[in-house]
Amino acid sequence: MLWIVDTRYALLLPLSLIVVGLISRLLKKNGPAPPLPPGPPRLPFFGNALAMDPKNPWKTYAAWGAKYGDLFYVRFFNQDVVVINSEKIAKELLEKRSSNYSDRPFIATRVAFGWNYSFAFTPYGKEWRLARRFFHQSFREEASLNFRPMQLRKAHQLLKSLIETPQNHVAHFGAFAASVGMSASYDYDVGPRDEPFLGIIEKVVYGLRFMTPETTLILSAFPFLLRLPAWLPGAGMRRAATRSVQYITELVETPLRYVEKNMAAGTAGQSLTSDLLRRKADKKYDDAEFDQALRQASWTAFLAATDTTSSALLFFILAMVLHPHVQERARREIDAVVGKDRLPDFDDQPSLPYIEAIAREVARWKPIVPLGVAHATTNSDVYEGYYIPKGATVVANTWAMSRNETLYPDASSFIPERFLDSNGRLLDPESPSYIFGFGRRICPGRYAAEASVWAVVASTLAVLEFSKAKDAQGKDIDFMPTSSVGLTRHPDPFPCCITPRAGVDSEKLARLVGSTMA
Template identity: 75%
Template sequence: MERVWDLDNCHLHLLLNKNREFPDNLTLDCVFSPLLTMSWVVDSRVAVLLPVSLITISLIRRLLKKNGSGQLLPPGPPQLPVVGNALATDSKEPWKTYAEWGAKYGDLLYVRFFNRDVVVINSEKIAKDLLEKRSSNYSSRPYIATLVPFGWDNNFVFTPYGNEWRLARRLFHQSFRAEGALNFRPMQICKTHQLLMNLLETPQNHMAHMGAFAASVIMSATYDYEMGPSDESFLRIVEGTLSGLRYMTPETTVVLNAFPFLLNLPAWFPGANLKRSAISSLKYVNEMIETPLRHVEKSIAAGTAGPSMVFDLMKRKEQEQPDRVAEFDQALRRASWASFTGGTETTGSILLYFVLAMVLHPHVQERARAEIDAVVGKDRLPDFDDQPSLPYIEAIAREVVRWQPIVPLGVAHATTDSDVYEGYYIPKGATVVANAWAMSRNETLYPNASQFIPERFLDNQGQLVDPESPNFSFGFGRRICPGRHIGEASVWAVIASTLAVFEFSKGKDAVGKDIDFVPTSSVGLTRHPDPFPCRITPRLGMDAEKLARLMDSTIA
């Protein structure tokens, strides 16, 4: 027989045979599917235990959870017993749910997922007031049950606020601060030229080429590791490592956060798919951390090591006191891995959204190429010296980042103490989410916000109206993305260079007609566009020989 509990699209299937025995293939399909973007399965005895545990947690919460200040929590939608707002949240795109609630209840929201307090910030002003002006209280990270089992606790981006985080971030910042990032620009131009040649030879593989470019830049900057087209084993490690990123958000792990024992099921347990995924992820993470570090160590021993973040840090480690070497070494690992994961995933996705924007808006390409031809000419490719003279290219880069926020909810913050903001009580230990998606759709600042309009960043004379990109794209306060300077430079170089060399257009069907499509995205902690029909064709009679000459002229 089959018994089904229907909790507003949340299905709990319990299959029992006539003898009420539990079959080996019994599954808990997409438990609370609005809450988890992953599909995982556990034994039916866990299915019986889960609702009992939920009720127990709810009763304990009602007895113990009190607002010590006597002040009101921020407004928010009505909550169900036990699960709170979990069932009402779009598990795939929660930022859109939060934006809708923000329009109804205000830019500071309180929601609850099981036993977790969540405060959602939908405006840039409130984000700066709390996450920047009160950063000492808002710079930690919430508990995420999947971090340790999947190996992602080794990334300082997720490390709670404290001395371990400070040391790792300081090591990272020394290489990738604004001044330090300038040292990588010649390398970024060379990598951009490699990308142009790849796009010329196999334009149909543009999605893979953009991802490989992003990985290549960050691997070079972090480890002086040159990725080649034959690095299939390393690319396998990269893919396996990044696949675990989708399990690192509070929204996708609310059930696991409330019931972490589910991750302690043995891998052999029937239906323990999540446990097996964690084992695989941990293996890839360890390889991703150790393989390039060994490369640097071997290069230093051979006297062939080139400049990189890890090379500089390993030389510095030699000067550390013996009792601090282990601490320094752990911080080095956290910083280097954060560099790779952050730079690869975000930069590659931004570039894919750039291609999508160009396919959908050919008039933007026309204006951009006119600016490039006027400033750079046709005898060389753009380089960073041209950046101040190409404001429309910069406007395109900023609009891509605003139009499609890659990390729409950022990485969640957590309060270290309770707080009061404009009369509203924010609990100690609350998860605090800055909704970059809602900020990007602020119609007051960005009229027709869903449309791609680079001109919004230019004045009537065609000059940039703001010296910086939209702040919300990179986070806030002490947790702002420390690698944003090298990331922005990579994005600018690719946009300027590809527009100088190629035209982007819709794909054609068998009879030569444009293929219309509705863009869609894959989502997790980050977003990237799904494959779409696209043609990338060289302009100005470009071929491999001519492109090589332009590259030589630019570098010279």
């Protein structure tokens, strides 16, 4: 009898363990959720909005990150915001978990300001995928090589403008960037003095300041600001939105009509838009979807090339003015590899590692998009024990990543040598890749953008010198560099002097350009 009782207890033991396991799972499932990432204290309603530095939000995020960690949580009004200050964490979330982190947050200004023509801000889905597919076909790494002859030609035109009227260098760099973008997108040649067209581009680019996460979150909390009558005092936002839509629509439709006209006449050159219009006859896509994706792909390609490239090149000039020794080393490398009887071309790129290091250091030193373009979560997630809510805005602080003292000692200084080994060879071939974003939302035009910057850096350093401007007494004019505020960052005008290298004039430049194009 005792043996029978013990056997019954023995049979009950596994069943008891199963019941206890189920109860434990149930309690765990219904137990407290993981905590949000740490972050600064928040005020009722405003959250952390009033604690932000509106001119340098990336610096505020970096300061909070130093206190709360490389992944932290803030709240702006009713919106959850998760900030990432680490390249490692950004890759783990935005790349390895890209299916959950490829959306965009609701951007209150996107449609109101006409930026729905840019697929960079389009929510993740069918519309975005089609536009990006169209874009990728022309700007993937292999295809972007087709633009290089044009990019070199435009860089040489830039040299001529800088020698003739160096005081207008800001406009010349803007014209170069716009010309490259319009040529690639529409086979439209923007002349260096096409002032009306360039003026509209400048106004559109200026409107990017309304696309920052901080601005859009404020407008999401106070949507009535975009519905005020335009005549009402204080309705500046509404008036700005009306003008922005007008300018963007003109920039989208005018070059498209130009390509359509040339195609009808049989004179259209190769461009992203003409290639897509030829494919429209295949009827693989709904006409309305195709037309929208075509406009988004073409205009995004043009705008991205124009805004970011011109800013990067102006920061390059700033770096050269402040660091003349960098120019000297670069010219020695160019003279040794290329000589003085022609200009550098892309075949020389592997043999000019210091030129490449300068281009990379410009990108790291002054990130053009210091906070990237915000991502959003499709579903809630848990990372390292922290809860990330569904629909949260996720900001990758590129500026903080560029200031990682472990990777970049003396990170605030401009030191191209940090990308070279002791033998002068390039280190990581893709560093710093984070400046172009992460995951499925990484900039698809990065290869063409890098080529444009390299072409100008190599060409200008071969024939020009950059120095501080001098006052009436011949003394250097010192200045403190400052930058404008917006989604993209631009250097404010600074005094500088651009002169040809000894022995280089318009005639010599014409010979150099001719030898390169031969």
